[in-house]
Amino acid sequence: MTAYILKRFGIGLLTLFFASVVVFSVLEIVPGDPARLMLGINATEDAIHALRQQMGLDDPLLVRYFSWILGFVTGDFGTSYTYSVPVIDLVAERAAVSLPLAILALFLSTAIAIPVGIFAAARRGKMADTAAMGIAQIGVAVPNFWFALLLVYIFAVWLRLVPAGGFPGWSAGIWPAMKSLIMPAVALAGLQAAVLARVTRGALIEVLGEDYIRTARAKGLPQRQVLWRHALRNAMIHVLTILGLQFAFLLAGTIIIENVFYLPGLGRLLFQAITQRDLIVVESVVVLLVATVIVVNMLVDVAYGIIDPRLRVR
């Protein structure tokens, strides 16, 4: 098991290194000068030049790459060009929104999807199954920004139960902060739950057709035990894979939902940084996200090993 984890870790580090090179070079190629963007169209050339020097943009390419990577390894992510605060502070502030939101959405979607998936698989082909999968199909088809706007109009504009958007910060108290995360989490969880329910059902039905399930039934185990002890454990491999992917998506791929609810999350930070050519922020956030995805994937791999001992030796 240790060798298995070490190998995964090594691959992860290598991926991270390649990602950093790719991100850095792509941003070098993309046109746009952060200094010019900040000073606008009336600025004189010498003002832009002065700002470029202040930002250290005139240093050679390799010098900038290595100083960035060295800083990264030692925990100094540099200073944002536009905000002129340490990138680490920015990221920490935004992660304090995105991380709880992602966890909440993941929790909600799992709590809904897995029981529904099992329920539907157990009643395969019956009315209940058709109804559940019909709803899931709608869930997959409905765009989440539309669903989010619908939620806003019902719960914020009409009923005034929750704010229409924004985030008061954790300093405003747990409840006000949670209140502004509930709707975005539901909006995000909708699609995820629909996908997850379909995967759970599909995986379970596939497993239920295996020989060892027939054997289990043949030896007289009740349907319940067959489902929970034999089928579900094997079906979980597929579900876990999807969960891992979903978490990565929830952490960074939520730009649209963060816009609808104007939440100051990581997705928005990234988007803003790209349009403002705040290169150092883009680089750092992307590499951090890559790192997160790698870690989540490693955890999923380790979980595979726990669920299915056969995978440990591979």
Add this chain to the structure above:
Amino acid sequence: MNTFKLALAASAALLVPMAAHAAKTDLVMGMALEPPHLDPTAGAAAAIDEVVYANVFEGLTRIGSGGEVIPGLAESWTVSDDGKTYTFKLRSGAKFHDGSDLDAGDVKFSLDRARAEDSTNAQKPLFAAIDSVEVVDPTTVKVMLKNPQGSFLYNMGWGDAVIVAPESADANKESPVGTGPFKFDNWAKGSSITIVKNPDYWGEPVMLDKAEFRIIPDAAAAIPALLSGDVHAFANMPAGDALPQIQSDPRFTVVIGATEGETILSTNNKQPPFDNLKVRQAIAHTLDRQPIIDAASSGNGVPIGSHFSPANEAYVDLTGTYPHDIEKAKALMKEAGLEGGIKATLKLPPPAYARDGGQVIASQLKEIGIELEIIPVEWAQWLEQVFKGKDYDLTIVSHTEPNDIGIYARKDYYFQYDNPEFDKVIAELDVTSDQAARNDLFKKAQKILADDAVNGFLFELPKTGVWDAKLQGLWENSPIQANDLTKVKWTD
């Protein structure tokens, strides 16, 4: 039955929001773009001034709601007969938010810093005429100019010319320290910026205790934010198609005001065939402004015929210089030898006025055989390729700086316009301070640009102000980019 009624009444009472008896003293304003930082002397982003101008920072002079120059930190001034020496008398009792007194040394520091070699002031040309700044006594400061400058007092009213203290200047990006009636309180990055009343203000105290600028980048999110009461006001709301709905709602006031944003079809005057006056005239005859305004800004916006704001007293209506006339335009194209048609590119930056207006312009120009390839670009790309690289044929952009007709005299400017006659008018303007004479020169300048059809002059960008009907004192127009909250109050 009675209990039932009582229960109904009780629940109704719960549903009605607590009626505020005392007038409210807090304000939440929505804004679409977050400022990159809060130092107006080190960035061009309009969002910086929209938070701090007149609220947190003040300059020697100030621009009022009608675009007029009014006293700011200088309570009065005198101008020498040769127009080259300005002596400012500063307010006594003005203090920075950190408690230190404002004195003439701070003024000298601020102006010298803005025009220094390594200055990163985005509007450095504003200070170009200054020769030296001299401290006479703690409340008197003398500014010597290299030559008389008609717009000097106006220039000193820009957000880029606010007075800062040497001790706090470097930290203003994160925690601005000014002399204004509001103090900076908190900035939750990506979310909101809060300013609070400054109890030690030298002038008339403000009526709000607290104002929060909430960042709502998405137009679709702005509407529910307003309807749910989360946000009280938008100085410029991206309401789009929902505007009629808000207009018909008695809870809100909607004011369509004017900005200083001349929205133009910028033309590369050195790029064939657009270097040919006949081609530019043909374009001017083809452009039909109203359909463009309908598409680009929901029908709001005043048509313009030159690069000048209709709100300015020196404005002349030149929209009739080249009236909409397809036949005439075709004839001009023929005279230019281009009756066979031409192909060109139209680079469009992200704002809706450009992307939506561009479609209409492309279809209009098609009528005279100009086939436009539309290329959407990001702002960063636009600045790099169009503005700096001058690698474009046509583009659409709104020039939002006030009184900026002088950019046509800049040799390196991206229009690449070059007309010595025009340059002479601008040079004369620079050294004229008499208002009537200045207005005449402004009119002359407008006329030259219109006749030369330098760019396709489209319309003045509107400002869609939307706020709670109980709010008073917000600006209807925006002669400069600012949300001056000094006169804002709630009425019952």
